[in-house]
Amino acid sequence: MKKLIPFITLVALLGLPALGLADDAPITADTVQNNLNFVWTCVAAFLVFLMQAGFAMVEAGFTRAKNACNIMMKNLMDFSVGALAFWAVGFGLMFGASNGYFGHSDFFFSGATGDDAPWNYAFWMFQVVFAATAATIISGAVAERTKFSAYMVYSIFVSALIYPIFGGWAWGSLYHGSGWLEGLGFIDFAGSSVVHSIGGWLALAGAIVVGPRLGKFDKNGKVKPIPGHNIPVASLGVFLLWFGWYGFNPGSTTTGDTSIAMIAVTTTMAAAAGAVAAMLFTWMKYGKSDIGMTLNGALAGLVGITAGCANVSVTSSVIIGLVAGVLVVLSVLFFDKIRVDDPVGAVSVHGVCGAWGTLAAGIFDTAGFSMHTVGVQLIGIAACFAWAFFAGLILFKAIDIVIGMRVSEEEEMAGLDFSEHGASAYP
Amino acid sequence: MKKLIPFITLVALLGLPALGLADDAPITADTVQNNLNFVWTCVAAFLVFLMQAGFAMVEAGFTRAKNACNIMMKNLMDFSVGALAFWAVGFGLMFGASNGYFGHSDFFFSGATGDDAPWNYAFWMFQVVFAATAATIISGAVAERTKFSAYMVYSIFVSALIYPIFGGWAWGSLYHGSGWLEGLGFIDFAGSSVVHSIGGWLALAGAIVVGPRLGKFDKNGKVKPIPGHNIPVASLGVFLLWFGWYGFNPGSTTTGDTSIAMIAVTTTMAAAAGAVAAMLFTWMKYGKSDIGMTLNGALAGLVGITAGCANVSVTSSVIIGLVAGVLVVLSVLFFDKIRVDDPVGAVSVHGVCGAWGTLAAGIFDTAGFSMHTVGVQLIGIAACFAWAFFAGLILFKAIDIVIGMRVSEEEEMAGLDFSEHGASAYP
Amino acid sequence: MKKLIPFITLVALLGLPALGLADDAPITADTVQNNLNFVWTCVAAFLVFLMQAGFAMVEAGFTRAKNACNIMMKNLMDFSVGALAFWAVGFGLMFGASNGYFGHSDFFFSGATGDDAPWNYAFWMFQVVFAATAATIISGAVAERTKFSAYMVYSIFVSALIYPIFGGWAWGSLYHGSGWLEGLGFIDFAGSSVVHSIGGWLALAGAIVVGPRLGKFDKNGKVKPIPGHNIPVASLGVFLLWFGWYGFNPGSTTTGDTSIAMIAVTTTMAAAAGAVAAMLFTWMKYGKSDIGMTLNGALAGLVGITAGCANVSVTSSVIIGLVAGVLVVLSVLFFDKIRVDDPVGAVSVHGVCGAWGTLAAGIFDTAGFSMHTVGVQLIGIAACFAWAFFAGLILFKAIDIVIGMRVSEEEEMAGLDFSEHGASAYP
């Protein structure tokens, strides 16, 4: 523990008050606020990390038992491989000294480059969990049929290139960069677009390229549902994601200040409203409330409030959540109808509701409604779709050609647990 | 992220030290302490939120597979609907300007009302997760046989009326209110009565009105256990609840100060003692240690220490936990004997041990033992039971008459997953 | 809540800024920093607590359904019984006024002894969750065949004696003690040796004394794998452990300062690297990536970085993780070959990689490489093994003679859930 390491003795001194020697080491309020910012930002990052577990549970619960190990591997690996890729390349592209389109410094992040090393670490820590989130989103949409090797490859490209480049456009100036989109005044506080829509539109491209699972659509194109194997696990995942979102949204202040409370409140209300809206809407539509949709509804509300969590009123957050909850249901049905097979609804939750959230952040801006703001938001939404979807198409097509995106029919029927990992989830 | 939103630039300034410009923005220690209070209160609220997942897992694990989806829906919905109801009505009743019996301001909480908006948000955030906890407690006691629609309705009434009114009596003055009970000097630091007993006695009323599950008691009234379908999941739930309790008890300071450590310690010791006591007690009683009871024992210890966590010694907390661990076992057996069917033991854990904890907070008060304090605690316990149990009976009876509390025999046998949601948890 | 309890009104005053009366109560930056240290240390302790759930899930997932309840009981009990034992005896031995070999004050920790009570509580809270971790590690290695009573007994001895004594050697001076090993300049920031190796070598002794599970090795000593029953649950456990590690490593500063960020980064990178290394290594070795090994790889990386998390560079942390990820695979195979049956790989993850991490903390020390430092680390590693393994052998042998370590063949075949607890995990 601390005593054992020289280079933080200063810190140890600061710590000493705790050991009753306060008077020896006077420190300034600025220093303490700075420390508080570190504590808050790190704690928030840890909560966001836990979203990986949430995604893993949601995806596993909504798919079949024979692919559960593969899903765990994917979720563990897109974080692990993604973190390495973001460390080596992505962070520099996103936050390095930039020409407005991409950064070109701070590769193989060592914390040493640039000023003020300690804060670099805190900032990087918060950014890496965001990058991993974007990569994980795709996983669900291409589940149960994608080659593990192909998955590894695109995870690297997403964390190292696709996510950081758009991220730089919107958030670069938070560090050494500067992006054209933020230049316009684009509002995306915690990443409805930067993280969720990017992930969602990539997921769409992936689902299209890899194609639907065997048996998802019959010869006449009618949907034949493939129920997930463990709904309670999927629900646990949603609770974990919701919990992690309290790091995702309030944490995006990266300062421990009074603004986090209001962000936590809008986040809570939007999620609640999203779940309620989806529940009631399916109840009216089918005569029974649909649990899968309700779970998606809660996530839809969370994605929807992510952009505007810091600049909309509580009442607006409720409205944003309600709309997202209905939108996600319609969107899932729509993508089923156009025969895009998205086992967990990632495209609808993250892509569609991410776009909605970005728009809503403009419409309900507490700074007052202005066509200009809304216009900028629309530009951001369009840029996000264009970049993510087409970069995705190219990436996945390329992978498909080189190593193949999809396993063979036999392997798919046997399940990826066996064919990719020689394992079974519940032996 | 922060740069993007005007209204927290001050904050951003505070944050700047992190970016190495400390000197530009001198701030006071008071401001930093205030920020710290926000960070601590929000983090604590997030931990309490996770208790929703804990409750969901415990309840699902202790019931049958055919009702698992319904249980997830209930836990997701009592938080979501509850949050909306508490936002619209409950918060105002509990903390609004009050006549001593209920508040009558701050409805449809906008944060704008009253002074000092930012803190309102932090305070509200912490209160809403408490309200949701009270509502969730009932869920377990009426599981596997209650109509989902009835569940929705009473969740709204509990979060909007029953919980807030008693809460106002004990805690109103924390905000704009003032309650008669706190006026007497009633001690309930984190809510053994305000949250747990209220939930527990409502659960008792609910279990009585809805009646036992088919097959729980044979014609001679002998108990026929209906084992839960997933004990590891129930155990995970207990760990999550215990974790969340570290937000529940220490967080109730709503100030980031040195008192939280001692509260964390008493909370830990009471939970440990409760689990050990229940384990040993069942071991002696049945020759084997009973896992279900041991899990309940840990929760019993946590509920027991909730009232006194900040005003009893560590040794007292061990005693409180040991008593709670034995009490919960006897209580579960008692309610079985009087043929109240409580699938998860909610009444015993939250109702009975909540009362014990409230009493113990008086008996073991570090301020010294006084008959008066104990007397006040007894008044509080009685008021809590009277209010929650009878208000509950009326509420549930009314619902039973209007829409019916219970599903049909066929539906119950088929399982609520199918009959209420047309789903199955493990297709 | 706070208003209700006299003795923290000072605190309440500090809190008041939150209620808009800042000016009334001027406070110093030192006080606020001190409060921040409490908040940070407590939050970190809570995260470490959650590792208990992680261990429970990993162990349950990697073993058979018929022993799942027993595993939950063990994990709940080693924390509960362990906390009581550490409170009564262990803490005093580890941190009490010491002769360099063991402490002899602060038994039955009341917080009252010694100066500066509040900090005592925070410190104790952080230490108790560490002690519990060491005890839990053993659980996995002796799973599926150990008597519950024997388990209880050794948990007490580990938390009360074996862990604290070595802990005092390395960390005693953090409090009232002083250990010979720290005197030499031994580096073990967060406990690769103090917690993980101790647990791992005890696990080795336990696994040897209790012997392999029926059917793990055929007559010719060939390994016959006994697959775990729920890999997704094991994976959830790994995510929870990783999450908890963010309390374990950064929290070990026990001061809320800027150093925590860099520690969080090295922790993240080592875990990621460990997972990737194990995944690739098994892929090359078997033609398929092995999920069980990959999960162990992530944990191996975490254990490996624990000692050096605060004094190695980010690049070094990647190397440390990569090595750990390969090492754990080879180690698991090695212990299988020498017919030590460790169902979850606890010895390899915690013992072997703990030793590696301790060595690596010396090799990659940012203070610069020195044979002396490395030498001291080797002494520490040796002392750790010698103490834990032999003390363990004696302890387990003694227990075996007195009450027996192992259940009967019949009981083992029937499963411990039934034979020890008369229960089944999935009725």
Added chain:
Amino acid sequence: MKKIECIIKPFKLDDVKNALTEMGVTGMTVSEVRGFGRQKGHTELYRGAEYQIDFIPKVKLELVVNDDLISKIVETVQKEACTGRIGDGKIFVSPVEQSVRIRTGETGEDSL
């Protein structure tokens, strides 16, 4: 010696078992099966799409008994398992030529 196979509604298992043991049946083997018949399945809802569940959970009871007991057992099962509602199930009787008790090697009647 004959084998009686009964396919019944799961929740009837206890009643049937008790009735059989009361009349002196000492052994039977039970397995979970799914049935398809006049009692058509139901539709379930999954994330907004409905689908048909054709097979309904049933329990299959197998007993091998001496010929003299057959009629009595068939009768009892029929009585106990009957709810009068569609899907109650079937009873099938088929010949068994030989029976062995593994523990003792006894054969024929004594082995039951």
Added chain:
Amino acid sequence: MKKIECIIKPFKLDDVKNALTEMGVTGMTVSEVRGFGRQKGHTELYRGAEYQIDFIPKVKLELVVNDDLISKIVETVQKEACTGRIGDGKIFVSPVEQSVRIRTGETGEDSL
């Protein structure tokens, strides 16, 4: 009256069931089984050790039908369940002496 037992590959169940219902079969009972045969199992990997899975998941289909339908049903099942790859399974026909519909007590042909 005879019983037809079919052991088939799980993913063929739907096809077989549909074909049978089309030809007028009104009832059957299905159960999950594991098979051992020419189609040898596969090896799995668990934490670095390989092991052999001998038994392969199959589905067992049981129908009791009138003698006249036997050949037609056997033929249909054989056609529908056949992939031509090893492990397709078997069809066994055995005598049934008596059948009862529990709901009504009907016996013989009417009970099917």
Added chain:
Amino acid sequence: MKKIECIIKPFKLDDVKNALTEMGVTGMTVSEVRGFGRQKGHTELYRGAEYQIDFIPKVKLELVVNDDLISKIVETVQKEACTGRIGDGKIFVSPVEQSVRIRTGETGEDSL
């Protein structure tokens, strides 16, 4: 051609299977069942209340073989599955009239 049905203790499955394959049996079908018999169940504890588990997990082994092999197989199974303790299970032999290999359409002996 006859069907041999064996109900055995689960942990005996491997031994029995190995013995049978050694003696040249090429196929069998296995299913999880629960048994009721002389070996009475046990009581379990759930949240302080005890209850009786009547049905004990067993494994059912089904093989259809030529008549000439019957006695040898029955013998082997009896030997391998026997622990001498109550609950070892039963072996039942019953007639099979026809057998088809789905893959090839072969019938009779060749289909086994």
